[in-house]
Amino acid sequence: MHDFLKSLNILTEKEIEQLHNFSTARTLDKGEYFIRENSVCNEIAFINEGILRSYYTNEDAEEITYCITFQNNFMTAYSSLITGKPTPENIQAITDTELLVFQKRDLVDQLTHGSPNWIKLQKHFAEQEYLNLEKRVFSYQKKDAKQRYIDLMETHPRYIQQIPLQYLASYLGITPRHLSRIRQKVTF
Template identity: 60%
Template sequence: MIKAFLTSFNVLSPTEIDQFESLLIKRHLKKGSFFINEGKLSTEVAFINTGILRSFFSPESGEEITYCISFPNTLMAAYSAFITGLPTVENIQAVADSELLVIQKHDVDKLLETSPNWVRFFKIIAEQQYLELEKRLFLFQKEKAKKRYIDLLENQANYVLQIPLQYLASYLGITPRHLSRLRKEINL
């Protein structure tokens, strides 16, 4: 899956893709385990081979706010902390048993020095992250919860029902009770 993912960008040579793959470390996370905890330095990027991860933070109220859910075939990191080198303010947790392919930041930095293709590749990844964030922001401000839920179902139907109700409701910005009503309305 990682080879197909990297090839799909039409930027990296087969040798560069092999080089990237040689730097990956396979990691298994059990459901409920953490990829990173708040207050830690973000020194890794993970490709989600299987499973589902959620990013969340806890405001002073203590309530967990899930703001990102990531599915297989995507990259995941505490990006702002990865870029700045500061401790992260978020937690990344496995929602289901997950297999990750992890690369260290120092290896990413070395790759960036070896070829302009890596700079282009990581620029594309950064642009995609921005576009996803913008899409989520617009959906949140423009659409009702039902539309946001239907959009998620249309894009990730195989995985949505694996996500615990409270995490999914938080991600959609609604209560678990409201999400239960939406599911009944949509006949899930």
């Protein structure tokens, strides 16, 4: 986490250490949840090791994976964290996962009042969430499933084999059968 935050050039060494002091280590076994739908999210996690997926269940009781988050990234049920309302999403470990977890109250009550850098960091993450969402929307509008799969392979090649086929297919917006056909045609 230290290296990730340092690379953003927002927090000082002392502020990064402060943040680390508010963290609690947590492990999730494969299949275990960080948060379940209809719960209020009051935590932010940094993924030290592992992969998390965010999904919701549609009206046909199908799980729709809309986000996969890899190590060295922060993760939370963002809209619930902001609004204090129950989340419609589930965040589940795809692999055994090691997290550093922060409580919202500690971040808001303790840190944001001490330095304007914390507000800058929050702004940075809000902007990144928006950019990621925009990138995903454009990807679905401009690219076919094969190209979305290739893009994912290029950015996260070592993780793709760890994601179950049905989650990866759902994330790409296709059936597992279609994904199998794409995988046969695409070699790296």
